[in-house]
Amino acid sequence: MKARFTPALFAHAETVLGQLLRFDHPADAVVSRYFRENRQLGHADRAFVAETVFAVLRRGRSLEARCAGQISDRRLLLVALAVTRGWSQRELAPVLKASEEEWLAAAKSMPETDFAPAVRCDLPDWLYERLAAQFGADEVLALSRTLNQPAPLDLRVNTLKSNRDAVLERLAADGIEGVAGTLSPTAIRLREKPALAKHPLFLEGAFEVQDEGSQLLGYLLEPKRGEMVVDLCAGAGGKTLLLGALMKNTGRLYAFDVSDKRLGNLKPRLARSGLSNVHPARIEHERDTKIKRLAGKVDRVLVDAPCSGLGTLRRNPDLKWRQSEASVAELTVKQASILAAAAKLVRPGGRVVYATCSLLTAENDAIIEAFLASHPDFELVPASTVLARHGVSLEGDLLRLLPHQHLTDGFFAAVLDKKA
Structure with missing residues (x-):
């Protein structure tokens, strides 16, 4: 169902955008809070507001360039609707002033090829330069085009409660179209984005919402029955489950x-999942005594390290404006420290999987190279070999998922086994 486009609805979008562009808090949290405070907005109205303000976050630089020095929240929204969503002046008529018609037509017709490469990619200069050095200019353009699209909705089937075919069949019977994921054995990709929180299958724990790329980290860790396993940066527990x-x-x-x-958010998910082998615990830092007492006893550790999140820009477009070279440098220190702490936990013959949802070499390859240089008792196991055992065909010693190639979030992972 489409929202009725009115000046009042546009005003809501303008208010939300003004709050977002302060970059004080994560965009999804700002939008959620606004919707809680404005419960009169229906499902279609919320979808309009969220999609439109997120379009401005995604395409901020090129939209500003089109505004040609006349930048305001109102104008950014109008250009976003005209350019990213393809609305005509007739569709914009309920809010468009006569004095703005000529300006908007000029903004819309501006050729993208006139923009500087970073502006065309809608990336801050520092990030464009880093990615161009890694991938080359043409590849960054292709990557950024995908990063500037909304992400699809992926589910992970809980194999303790159901199987993929059964869940697909049940969803189809309820008019929810989906297909089996192409990478993860438990993934389903939905055609649309229906509200699922009250769906019986969700309530009984048959599936969770989780990006398909994220699901592969579990298959890289390969935990076995009866083992002692640690999810070191568990967050809200998607990978834990x-x-x-x-x-x-x-x-x-x-x-x-x-x-x-975050651990509080894990509790209801854990209750639905039917798992009784999970022990959530808050820690102060990676040197916490709760961790130290497990030294040398653990079979496997997953380190989904705190990172810049630049592989998730389809979902969190504000991150490219909130991160900086300085924040990435701080993160790499933390990442190296957490990985070193994880290494102390595993027994000989045990495994650590280090993962991020970043695209940057500094948070990925560089961390692994430094770790292997200082930990001769660990060896890199080809990710392709491990995944092949689970029917996943991906090449490379390291897992490197790119949104424009694999149609998932951007992920990096390395499998590190401690020599027996």
């Missing part, structure tokens, strides 16, 4: 995180 299912609900699975709030 997958690990528990792969362990067939046996053994001990520790979900550690520094945030009470």
